[in-house]
Amino acid sequence: MTRKAKEYDDIPGTFVFDADRSRQGYWLNQFCISLSKEEGRQAFRDDPEKAMSKFKMTEEQKQAIRDRDWNRLLELGGNIYYTSKLGAFDGIVFQDLAAMMSGMSRDDYRKMMVDGGRSPEGNRYKSEWEKK
Amino acid sequence: MAKITAGIACSHVPAIGVAMDQHITEQPYWQPVFEGFEYSREWNKKNKPDVVFLVYNDHCTAFDASVIPTFALGCAAEFTPADEGWGPRPVPVVKNHQEFASHIAQSLVLDEFDITIMNEMDVDHGLTVPLSVMFGDKTPEDDWGTLVIPLAVNVVQYPAPTANRCYALGQAIRRAVDSWDEDLNVHIYGTGGMSHQLQAQRAGLINATWDQQFMDILVNEPEKARKISHVEFLRETGSEGIEMVMWLVMRGALDEKVTEVHRHYHVPASNTAVGHLILENHA
Numbered sequence: 001m002t003r004k005a006k007e008y009d010d011i012p013g014t015f016v017f018d019a020d021r022s023r024q025g026y027w028l029n030q031f032c033i034s035l036s037k038e039e040g041r042q043a044f045r046d047d048p049e050k051a052m053s054k055f056k057m058t059e060e061q062k063q064a065i066r067d068r069d070w071n072r073l074l075e076l077g078g079n080i081y082y083t084s085k086l087g088a089f090d091g092i093v094f095q096d097l098a099a100m101m102s103g104m105s106r107d108d109y110r111k112m113m114v115d116g117g118r119s120p121e122g123n124r125y126k127s128e129w130e131k132k
Numbered sequence: 133m134a135k136i137t138a139g140i141a142c143s144h145v146p147a148i149g150v151a152m153d154q155h156i157t158e159q160p161y162w163q164p165v166f167e168g169f170e171y172s173r174e175w176n177k178k179n180k181p182d183v184v185f186l187v188y189n190d191h192c193t194a195f196d197a198s199v200i201p202t203f204a205l206g207c208a209a210e211f212t213p214a215d216e217g218w219g220p221r222p223v224p225v226v227k228n229h230q231e232f233a234s235h236i237a238q239s240l241v242l243d244e245f246d247i248t249i250m251n252e253m254d255v256d257h258g259l260t261v262p263l264s265v266m267f268g269d270k271t272p273e274d275d276w277g278t279l280v281i282p283l284a285v286n287v288v289q290y291p292a293p294t295a296n297r298c299y300a301l302g303q304a305i306r307r308a309v310d311s312w313d314e315d316l317n318v319h320i321y322g323t324g325g326m327s328h329q330l331q332a333q334r335a336g337l338i339n340a341t342w343d344q345q346f347m348d349i350l351v352n353e354p355e356k357a358r359k360i361s362h363v364e365f366l367r368e369t370g371s372e373g374i375e376m377v378m379w380l381v382m383r384g385a386l387d388e389k390v391t392e393v394h395r396h397y398h399v400p401a402s403n404t405a406v407g408h409l410i411l412e413n414h415a
Contacts, residue, residue: 007363013333014371018290022197029197036193036217071332080331080372081192081288088217094146095402098335109336113400114161117327117338124367 012129013102015074025077031055031065032082035089044089070101134232134309134316138179139382139390140172141350141409142265144188144323146257147402149221152264165406168396169265175394175410176266181319183229183279185236185305186259187381188323189287191216193256201248202293203301205240206255206282207233214254223260224270229279232312236281239308245301247283255282262323265408278319287324287375291362298377299358302384309385322382326397328404329370337370338405344397346376347409351392354383372404386413 008016015021022029031052034040044051052062064072065086073083087097099109102118112118122128148165151157157166193214195201211226240247259282264270267277283305286292293301302320309318326343329335346369350357358380365374394410 008366011334011367013335014329014366015332016290016366016371017288022289026197029192033192033196036215074332079192079197079288082197084330085192085217094330098330098403101331102333102335112336113338113403116340116399117405118329118334118336120337120339120342120368123334123337 010126012123012126017079021077021079023077025061025079027055027057028061028065028073028076028078029082031057032078032085035085041089070097074101134183134312134314134318136185136306136309136318136320136385137413138181138319139386139409139411139413140262140266140319140321141347141379141382141407141411142262142321142323143325143401143404143406143408144258144261145401145404145406146216146261148406149257149261149264152269153222165398165401168398168406168408171394172266172396172408172410173268180317181278182316183232183281183318184263185281185283185309185318185320185385186262186323187283187285187321187378188258188262189375189378190284191256191258192288194250194253194284200286200289201284202286203245204248204250204253204284205233205237206250206253206284207237208251208253211253211255211259211280211282213260214256216256221257221260222272223264224272224274224276226255226259226263226276226280226282228281229316232314232316233281235312236305236308239311240301240304243304243307245304250284253282253284258323262321283381285378285381287377292374292377294362295360295377295380296358298380299354299384302381302386305381306385320382320385322379324375324378325369325373326376326405326407327369327373330372330403334370336403338399339368339370339373340397340399340405342368343405343407347395347397347407350379350383351390351409351411354380354388357383386411390414
């Protein structure tokens with residue numbers, strides 16, 4: 001069955017974590033949350049492949065974990081509150097993770113936030129991004 | 133009789149808790165955030181609650197992807213601050229008014245809000261940060277100085293409950309509180325928000341104009357606020373801005389007319405716009 005069009009599909013640069021994404025990303029998210037406990041972190045440090053194999057993830061999802069491809073993880077059904085546990089495992093603070101996902105340097109992103117954040121102007125619709 | 137005398141809205145940005153736990157609130161980055169809480173802490177001492185009914189969301193701490201209750205009411209005797217991957221926050225255990233919580237659970241279900249009852253639950257920054265904002269620095273050996281009834285709302289998996297449903301739940305909570313025959317000063321907290329997006333290419337979105345308008349209508353025209361659609365929250369305030377539906381639960385539990393005694397708004401705390409309101413209820 002193909003995914004139905006959603007009324008929020010036209011918001012740019014955003015993965016809305018709905019039931020379709022939740023279904024797709026279930027084991028990916030459960031793997032990530034295992035890293036919020038020391039036992040899970042130790043297992044992943046000791047043998048990443050073995051730790052990942054305990055969760056029924058697709059090869060694509062495992063590759064995105066190996067690559068630490070943060071947006072790809074979201075595209076494959078990951079949710080940020082889960083994938084951020086993988087970030088924390090790597091010692092990456094939330095704001096720096098946000099910088100990586102938005103394709104900005106850490107300093108540029110920090111400066112943008114201190115200056116009031118990313119403006120909604122030009123960032124509400126995909127069509128506005130396509131014009132850029 | 134138990135009475136809801138105030139409603140408090142407050143962002144629950146984890147970094148606010150970290151700043152307090154690491155004692156860096158005087159740093160130039162954090163000073164303007166905490167300056168806006170000084171009034172709140174004084175106000176809170178003068179208007180000390182017996183019970184705080186605290187509406188928040190769990191961040192995959194008590195609930196991972198395997199169980200996603202839309203509304204979960206904490207009925208346990210106490211709730212332990214959780215390890216969210218960096219060790220638990222050094223703050224007191226949260227104690228419940230268990231009989232009152234059970235009464236509210238029963239009242240809500242008979243009022244046709246079919247909530248989930250939690251007899252064991254750890255609580256994360258979503259709950260402890262707003263308590264830290266209002267009650268100040270505490271160590272694990274201290275007492276929070278209030279009993280707390282937690283209500284966890286799903287805002288992680290779309291769709292969160294609608295603004296309208298949250299408002300109606302607030303009204304049902306009010307009826308439950310009003311029917312409890314014990315003299316208690318009750319405050320209700322709506323936490324989370326304001327505009328923020330933590331994920332993907334649009335991360336960092338902040339909409340200060342929208343946030344301020346939302347606070348205006350939430351206070352003065354709640355019937356308008358309860359009609360805000362999910363798509364508007366997502367588009368205008370970022371994917372995580374939808375947490376603001378939880379402010380509607382708080383507002384629904386108050387009178388139509390309230391007195392705004394305090395407002396604080398600051399950008400940024402980490403990735404998020406910090407918003408905070410104290411509303412006095414006169415019933």
